[in-house]
Amino acid sequence: MDKIICLGKNYADHAAEMKDAPVEKPLLFIKPPSVLKEIKKGNSIDLPWERGAIHFETEVVFKLYKKNIIAVGVGLDLTLRDLQKELKEKGHPWERAKTFKNSCLISELKSTKDFPLGWEKTPFSLLVNGEKRQEALFNQAIMRADEIIHYANENFPLCDGDLIFTGTPAGVGPLKSGDQLTLKFGPIDLSFGVI
Amino acid sequence: MDRYKTSHDILARIERLRIMHDLMKEKSFEDISKEEILTDLKTTCEELEELFLQLSDQ
Numbered sequence: 001m002d003k004i005i006c007l008g009k010n011y012a013d014h015a016a017e018m019k020d021a022p023v024e025k026p027l028l029f030i031k032p033p034s035v036l037k038e039i040k041k042g043n044s045i046d047l048p049w050e051r052g053a054i055h056f057e058t059e060v061v062f063k064l065y066k067k068n069i070i071a072v073g074v075g076l077d078l079t080l081r082d083l084q085k086e087l088k089e090k091g092h093p094w095e096r097a098k099t100f101k102n103s104c105l106i107s108e109l110k111s112t113k114d115f116p117l118g119w120e121k122t123p124f125s126l127l128v129n130g131e132k133r134q135e136a137l138f139n140q141a142i143m144r145a146d147e148i149i150h151y152a153n154e155n156f157p158l159c160d161g162d163l164i165f166t167g168t169p170a171g172v173g174p175l176k177s178g179d180q181l182t183l184k185f186g187p188i189d190l191s192f193g194v195i
Numbered sequence: 196m197d198r199y200k201t202s203h204d205i206l207a208r209i210e211r212l213r214i215m216h217d218l219m220k221e222k223s224f225e226d227i228s229k230e231e232i233l234t235d236l237k238t239t240c241e242e243l244e245e246l247f248l249q250l251s252d253q
Contacts, residue, residue, distance in 0.1 A: 001210060002203075002207060002210075065211070065214045065218070065226075065227060066227065066235070068226045068227055069226060070214070070218065070223070070226050070227065111221065111223050111225065112225060112226060113223070113225050159207045159210070160207065160210055160211040160214055161210045161211070161213070161214055
């Protein structure tokens with residue numbers, strides 16, 4: 001894997017909750033593979049609480065080979081929200097708020113054949129301490145998968161094995177140490193903790 | 196082409212080989228056919244040989 005490409009503002013309801021100005025196209029940014037962690041059931045994930053509020057953003061993730069989707073899963077794009085706000089206000093790049101250790105969590109990625117309804121039509125969700133906080137279908141995103149691949153490749157030439165985080169729907173919020181999280185997406189039902 | 200770019204291109208192809216291995220192992224041919232993977236395997240191995248030679252000359 002060369003990089004992780006992430007979309008911002010790819011769900012209209014999330015852009016609205018962030019009170020962000022409308023954009024013509026979703027935003028793009030990248031994360032390095034060094035901040036990626038594949039979560040296993042029962043893991044306890046260390047996060048840098050001393051750096052301020054850490055917000056979860058639940059997203060469909062796909063893996064590419066020759067610009068084709070070969071596997072799909074669900075992930076959390078974690079954000080240091082206080083730092084991001086501070087950097088935005090100063091007009092600075094905010095990648096530092098997105099690139100801390102374990103800021104990019106993914107489930108096991110599954111073959112598209114493991115989603116009988118089609119992965120685009122299968123709900124993905126995040127529960128925090130048993131309460132559903134985010135749920136959506138990829139079909140509700142502004143940009144379709146083939147458009148995302150084309151758009152991403154125009155800006156960050158794609159390599160085989162690259163991952164794409166496809167944006168988050170409404171419902172993002174802060175985590176706290178000790179929270180128990182469950183990610184669900186078709187055959188994926190993954191519970192873990194953050195400490 | 197500098198040696199950093201050549202090295203990156205080599206590692207990218209090794210990653211491609213690993214993905215091809217996984218697709219074959221899982222018999223996952225829904226999105227990429229077996230024939231296409233085998234063709235890509237041949238091409239990738241040829242490219243790797245060329246890139247390794249380039250790297251040794253840089």
